[in-house]
Structure formats: structure tokens, C-alpha cells
Amino acid sequence: MFNDGFEEHSCVHCVKKCDVFKALTESELELMYRSRYETFYRQGEVIAKQGSPISHLISISEGLVKLVLETSGEPDIILTIERPVFLVTGPGVFVDNRYHFSVIALTPIHACYIDVHYLHGFIETNPEFAKRFYRSVGESTINLYNRIRSLNQKNMGGRISEAILYLHHRIFESNPFELPLTRQELAEFTGMTKESVSRILKEFKEEGILDVDDHTVHILNMDRLENIARKG
DNA sequence: CCATTAATTATCG
């Protein structure tokens, strides 16, 4: 399955291009292709480490990743979970050239590395590219604003509901789906303890909102879940 | 409303 889209051996015909790269011309893509690296990661491996320099853009073309804010002593915070095709950049690219979060593989990953040198070049020469890049930064900022509001103002039921709905709508788009997260990670995603995660999920199951068996989640009462997420 | 603690059980390697 990894062959799909790579058989042309060029970025020009690759079907796993992120939205930002779709704005590039053929010659720009050819240029990029000649210096890119392909990498595979196993589940749990660190793809980018918080604090380390940003030498390349990382385009995740297969697999799921989590973006983790690491704190000293306190539990980690999962900022977001992303699926392909996702371009890992980071707020530090034009600031201090460091990662401000770690990127960790939730599943086996296929990724392409593109030297940040190209980012700087394309932004100067290709306005549509610049616009798309800025939009992707803006989208992730808006997402984070929503998450701050959620974590600060919603109760546990609301936060879990939002997490489940996010995974359903934005990641899997299927109804029974396999949770790629442990209870601990679900806790880090929702700002609660793993014990509370267990308890709330059990309550949802008892009330017939979800059927959660091990890592399989089946949403039974979507209206109810959306309602709890909204008013939480 | 929710974290913490602790005890118990299930699952993984």
C-alpha cells in the first residue's frame, strides 16, 4: 500500500501531497524531490523531539501521529492527533527554529522529509504556496484556541465527548472505530486522569451513549454525545 | 465536580 502514488518516483505525481504542496509547480516539485528523504517509523517512535532544531518539514503520508507538549514533572499534554496527509511544521520555524512539541507515531508511519530551506524559498517565489502555508498555521491556531476553551470550561463528560467526536469526524469517519490511544493517552488528550477516563466511559456505556469494548468505540447515540460535548 | 489513593483484574511481552 505504500507504493500508491510513489511509483512515479517524483513528487510531481505523488498522490500523498499535503494541501500546501499542491500549490507548487512541476519544476518546484522536481526540485524538492531531488533532496527529500523517505522514512518509516514504528509505533511509539519519536518522529520529532520537542526542543530539537527544525531541519526539515515532515510530511506524514501514512499513519497517525500525536503532537505532545512535554512538561517537566507534570503529565504530558496531547495537543492534537493528526492523520495523513499532515505536514509537520511548528510555530518555531520562523521564530527560534526549534520544535515546541514532540511528534510521536501512534501507528506505523511513512514520512517524507523536506529541507526547510525549500520552505523559505517557495514562500518568496510562490504566493499561492505562501497563502496555503499561512492558512494551515491559522487552522491549527484556531484548533488550539478551541481546545483551550474546552479544557478550561468544560466538564469531563464534555471533554471526552469532544475527543470521541473529533476522532470520529476528523480521523476515522467511520462509526465503530478502533481507538489508537491508551486510556492514559486519552487522559492526556482531555486533561483528566486515566481513572476518570475509565469511569466516564463506563457511565456513557451504561447510559447507552457508547459501546466501548477495549479499544473499539461504537457511538450509539450521536445526538446525546453531541449534546454533552456542546453543553459540557 | 473531580483528583487521589489503593486494591483488584486484565493484558502484554
Next chain:
DNA sequence: CGATAATTAATGG
């Protein structure tokens, strides 16, 4: 089989 993850109930801020 030992380690790690998950569940459950009780307690208190």
C-alpha cells in the same frame, strides 16, 4: 511469569 494497563470503589478537597 513479571510488568504494565485498565477498572472499580472509596475518600476528600
